[in-house]
Amino acid sequence: MKKMTITRRQFLKGTAVTGAGLAMAACATPAPTAAPAKKVSGNITYWHHYTSESEMAGLKEGAEMYMKKYTEAKVESLTVPNADFMAKFTLAVQGGSGKPDTTMISADRVPDMVGMGGLQDLTERIKAWPDKKNFPDKYFNAATINGKIYGIPSFMFVDWMYYRKDWFDEKGLKPPTTFDEMFDAAVKMTDPAKGRFGFGMRGGAGGQGLVVQVIRAFGSPLVQDGKAALDVAKTTEALKWYSELHTKAKAVPPSVTNDSFRQIMEGFQTEKTAMLWHHTGSLADVMGFLGKDGKKFMSIPRPKGPAALINDISPSYNGIVDDKKNPEAAWAWLTHWADKDTGIMLMEKTGYVPSNQEAAKDERITKNPYYTAAFKALEIGTTAPQFAGQPAWQSSVVLPTFQRILLGEVTPAAGAATLAKGLEDAIAGKLK
Amino acid sequence: MNPSSSPSVNNPSDAIKHQVKRFNPFDLLGKLSESRYWAYVLLAPSLLLVLAVIVYPVGYGIFLSFQQFNLMRAALGMKFVGLEQYIELFQEEDFYIIIKNTFTWVVFGACSQFLVGLITALALNRKSIRGGAVARVLLLLPWIIPSVVAGHMWALLLDSRLGVINDILVWLGVLDSYQAWFASAKTAMPAVLLVDLWRGFPFFTLLLYAGMQSIPDELYEAAEVDGATGWQKFIAITLPMLTPVIVAAGILRGIALVNSPDLMIVLTNGGPGLATFTLSLYAFQIAYDNFNFGAAAAVSVIMLMILMVFTMLYFKFSGVTKNT
Amino acid sequence: MQFSGSLSRMRESQKAMRRFYDAIAYAVIAFMLVFALFPLVWTAMTSIKPEKDIVTNELQYIPRNPTFEHYVTLWNRSGVTTMFRNSAFTTSLTVALVILVGTFAAYSISRYRFRGRGAILLFYLTIRMFPSVLMLLPLYIMLRSLGLLDTLWGLALTYTTFSMPVSLLMLKGFFDAVPADLEDAARIDGCTRLGALFRVVMPLARSGIAATAVLIAVGAWNEFLFALMLTNSEGSRTWPVVLQLMVGEFQLPWGLIAAGGMISILPIIIFFAFAQKALVRGLMVGAVKG
Known part of the structure; x- marks a missing residue:
């Protein structure tokens, strides 16, 4: 019975929207022709955190393609710096005005953005979306909360590892496939006299996600049935292994606790580090300074931990924030960015891997050895568990605690206990 | 502008007739300026502005600090918890580290910037110095450049791979190899303080130099006749005459240091560990990373209290608000 | 006269002191100018280096390939x-x-x-x-x-x-x-x-x-x-x-x-x-x- 009413209400809502769309279309065009059922028209706004020249070029061209496809719609985009994105989004949603119609959504932010009521439920639309078949179900995992879907993926960040192929060949080493092999290789690659280090560990801003991946690779869950479920013993092991790359093996640059994305990239670029964990988002840059011929560096999936191979894929989603104004234009914008051609266009500009599987078959992608590696990683890709409070826990508990372990201020065991306590607080929304 | 010197003012009865005939707001203002309410009228616009902007946020902040409230969990709603969040804060070990860091940051920052600013101002103040005018503008530049740029440029200067300062220190033989200044718990705070010294000393130089310029030459000449040394003149004349400026500049800079974490965000973001983590970073993190607005409000109220007490003591000792 | 002698000696010594203080003042100003301006000069240098010459193992004090591309890019945004x-x-x-x-x-x-x-x-x-x-x-x-x-x-x-x-x-x-x-x-x-x-x-x-x-x-x-x-x-x-x-x-x-x-x-x-x-x-x- 209950289910029945909901369906009916939604049906009614659907017709109302169509009606409004029709009415508006009639207003907008003086000579009403046989308008399609859902008219795509009107202005929409889009928030994103693209910044680089290449990203901006991709966005610009994508917007032009959209406006060519839907001549009565117009999109206006606004860059919001990634670091300030949540603060700004919170103000717009809570402040009661200034909400964008659509927004880019970083996968780990979905629960928080849904939690504050900032995103619209897209489940019904996605069900009816013909292109849905080109997206594996797991691509929607991170955007699904309590069975409802809040975003559609436009491109994927696929985790992987870069390594210096030439140096490994020189030493006759095979690229590592397990954590043990990696530790071993890191030690062998380290040569302080040359200023060379085995692993460019990210111990500064942004390194928190990697620490959590190591914890998962050692077999500890994060949440179970909505409750914190960190296994302290396994976490201790994980923190011990990861931190000892620095504290014991001295196989990472001494600047590790301040090394964020920029520093680890510059370390790789100035040929100081042999291995690096990142994702496909940096490929264009790395090819830029180490060449794209596959001689100096290669990319492979992350090595396997004692309990699991964690090689996350994380989609960049687009979602609807405000569906009051021009919902059809907004939805068209979302699907436009999930389109095969838009995806390939963006990839050619930025190197970001399209989420649409149709694009993967395109020969522009199959020809490039690095892209092939990315798609291989995509197939085995795992997805990180999502829960409200996760980004908070990672940035305000995991990162400082791990840094203190690296500095020798805290033992891995004590650190693991701090992490467990912090996770409980984060899930309860009481984290300080 | 203001036609208040029109005849109407000289002759009160004229003024009244004038006003009855033709309403002139300037006349009214002129008259008002003679009344005893004038002090309040002058104060009103800015006071209203400040009231409008400050009362609601601070009041709301104090209210929130007694509530458990997370912006992301609208479903959990608001729950009155009394002083619980304050008590929890003071029970946390880390909180004391953060307070200690804030103290180090503000005290060392303000004092070093003051001292360097003072020495520079004293040097610039010597009459026999040539090229002072150009030097004064050039020395102000660090304070003018936007903090985003300043932060990133210092990150580059002190970088452990690309940093020119490391290169120079190695070349001079001070260091064996490049150091990662922001990565060690021992050097991170001094390094950030150095950057802020660079950024903040011109503020003091500007104000203190101005203050010195206003001290009448006769005072120094008289002291010289009495055979006072440079140091004695400084202690007996310069310092006391400068006190009001020192107080005003000190309080403004001190508050700015407590409340603006922008350089810190770029350079260390509080790390490594908690080595450079201060109260303002903490409040920002709790509010916009964790969305725990209740706890963030508690931290803010604590910051406000500490600053209030310090400012009041400071005012009291310096006598800046005494009726002169 | 002894008195004026000591006065003139005092004047002499005051003059010497003044010169001494002037020297210190010049030293302070010079030092502070270096401290204040070096990072800005480095910023100016960095602004005319191509990106490849900034992220490099060979530190360039004087830009070898000066360019205004960054200013152009910025202004064209x-x-x-x-x-x-x-x-x-x-x-x-x-x-x-x-x-x-x-x-x-x-x-x-x-x-x-x-x-x-x-x-x-x-x-x-x-x-x-x-x-x-x-x-x-x-x-x-x-x-x-x-x-x-x-x-x-x-x-x-x-x-x-x-x-x-x-x-x-x-x-x-x-x-x-x-x-x-x-x-x-x-x-x-x-x-x-x-x-x-x-x-x-x-x-x-x-x-x-x-x-x-x-x-x-x-x-x-x-x-x-x-x-x-x-x-x-x-x-x-x-x-x-x-x-x-x-x-x-x-x-x-x-x-x-x-x-x-x-x-x-x-x-x-x-x-x-x-x-x-x-x-x-x-x-x-x-x-x-x-």
């Missing part, structure tokens, strides 16, 4: 000129509002003796003491209900309020330094209090007001957090937002940031070149008698 103009407008408006409103308040505090003056100073300062983090949401809502959200007027009004404590503390000092006798004389000549403020006090303290204006202008020109948070469209963003936006998730373009830094100090230097005279004189008279 969409909306840069608009944002520069927005900044100029917001800064001017802020300075004008602060000086107008702040002058009244500072004059009142400086000239009248009423109860609670200390408390009022302290109250104005609270606006700087409460973390801006928690001010954001209430401010946002307030500006929205006034219809000033996403406008330069809203930003200017916010900056005005937040500059109030600085202008009040400084202007009070400058006004204190204007002798009350002059004002009284003007009033005997038929000026009202208001007339005396505009015709006597403000002209005498004009250079002090200029100095305060510079303080406020630098603050408004460089403000970032409110500029980002209280605007919602490209059309109303300001220059510091442009600078911040160059720092991306997957990039840190040193050359661009350096070029942006160089561009952003230019207007202020020009302003200083003009205001310098007034500034120095103003600070001479002002700040001072607390």
Whole structure:
């Protein structure tokens, strides 16, 4: 019975929207022709955190393609710096005005953005979306909360590892496939006299996600049935292994606790580090300074931990924030960015891997050895568990605690206990 | 502008007739300026502005600090918890580290910037110095450049791979190899303080130099006749005459240091560990990373209290608000 | 004569001391110039190096391949000129509002003796003491209900309020330094209090007001957090937002940031070149008698 009413209400809502769309279309065009059922028209706004020249070029061209496809719609985009994105989004949603119609959504932010009521439920639309078949179900995992879907993926960040192929060949080493092999290789690659280090560990801003991946690779869950479920013993092991790359093996640059994305990239670029964990988002840059011929560096999936191979894929989603104004234009914008051609266009500009599987078959992608590696990683890709409070826990508990372990201020065991306590607080929304 | 010197003012009865005939707001203002309410009228616009902007946020902040409230969990709603969040804060070990860091940051920052600013101002103040005018503008530049740029440029200067300062220190033989200044718990705070010294000393130089310029030459000449040394003149004349400026500049800079974490965000973001983590970073993190607005409000109220007490003591000792 | 002998010896020694102090002063200024300018010179150098010459193992003190590409790229970014103009407008408006409103308040505090003056100073300062983090949401809502959200007027009004404590503390000092006798004389000549403020006090303290204006202008020109948070469209963003936006998730373009830094100090230097005279004189008279 209950289910029945909901369906009916939604049906009614659907017709109302169509009606409004029709009415508006009639207003907008003086000579009403046989308008399609859902008219795509009107202005929409889009928030994103693209910044680089290449990203901006991709966005610009994508917007032009959209406006060519839907001549009565117009999109206006606004860059919001990634670091300030949540603060700004919170103000717009809570402040009661200034909400964008659509927004880019970083996968780990979905629960928080849904939690504050900032995103619209897209489940019904996605069900009816013909292109849905080109997206594996797991691509929607991170955007699904309590069975409802809040975003559609436009491109994927696929985790992987870069390594210096030439140096490994020189030493006759095979690229590592397990954590043990990696530790071993890191030690062998380290040569302080040359200023060379085995692993460019990210111990500064942004390194928190990697620490959590190591914890998962050692077999500890994060949440179970909505409750914190960190296994302290396994976490201790994980923190011990990861931190000892620095504290014991001295196989990472001494600047590790301040090394964020920029520093680890510059370390790789100035040929100081042999291995690096990142994702496909940096490929264009790395090819830029180490060449794209596959001689100096290669990319492979992350090595396997004692309990699991964690090689996350994380989609960049687009979602609807405000569906009051021009919902059809907004939805068209979302699907436009999930389109095969838009995806390939963006990839050619930025190197970001399209989420649409149709694009993967395109020969522009199959020809490039690095892209092939990315798609291989995509197939085995795992997805990180999502829960409200996760980004908070990672940035305000995991990162400082791990840094203190690296500095020798805290033992891995004590650190693991701090992490467990912090996770409980984060899930309860009481984290300080 | 203001036609208040029109005849109407000289002759009160004229003024009244004038006003009855033709309403002139300037006349009214002129008259008002003679009344005893004038002090309040002058104060009103800015006071209203400040009231409008400050009362609601601070009041709301104090209210929130007694509530458990997370912006992301609208479903959990608001729950009155009394002083619980304050008590929890003071029970946390880390909180004391953060307070200690804030103290180090503000005290060392303000004092070093003051001292360097003072020495520079004293040097610039010597009459026999040539090229002072150009030097004064050039020395102000660090304070003018936007903090985003300043932060990133210092990150580059002190970088452990690309940093020119490391290169120079190695070349001079001070260091064996490049150091990662922001990565060690021992050097991170001094390094950030150095950057802020660079950024903040011109503020003091500007104000203190101005203050010195206003001290009448006769005072120094008289002291010289009495055979006072440079140091004695400084202690007996310069310092006391400068006190009001020192107080005003000190309080403004001190508050700015407590409340603006922008350089810190770029350079260390509080790390490594908690080595450079201060109260303002903490409040920002709790509010916009964790969305725990209740706890963030508690931290803010604590910051406000500490600053209030310090400012009041400071005012009291310096006598800046005494009726002169 | 022994006495004059010792006097002349004293003069001699005083002269020597003076030279000694001068030498120290020159040394201090030279040292401080190096300290203050070296990072800026390095920024200028960085701004004309291609990115490949910045991230390199071979540090280049003098750019080997000087280029202006970063300046060109920056200037070609969409909306840069608009944002520069927005900044100029917001800064001017802020300075004008602060000086107008702040002058009244500072004059009142400086000239009248009423109860609670200390408390009022302290109250104005609270606006700087409460973390801006928690001010954001209430401010946002307030500006929205006034219809000033996403406008330069809203930003200017916010900056005005937040500059109030600085202008009040400084202007009070400058006004204190204007002798009350002059004002009284003007009033005997038929000026009202208001007339005396505009015709006597403000002209005498004009250079002090200029100095305060510079303080406020630098603050408004460089403000970032409110500029980002209280605007919602490209059309109303300001220059510091442009600078911040160059720092991306997957990039840190040193050359661009350096070029942006160089561009952003230019207007202020020009302003200083003009205001310098007034500034120095103003600070001479002002700040001072607390």
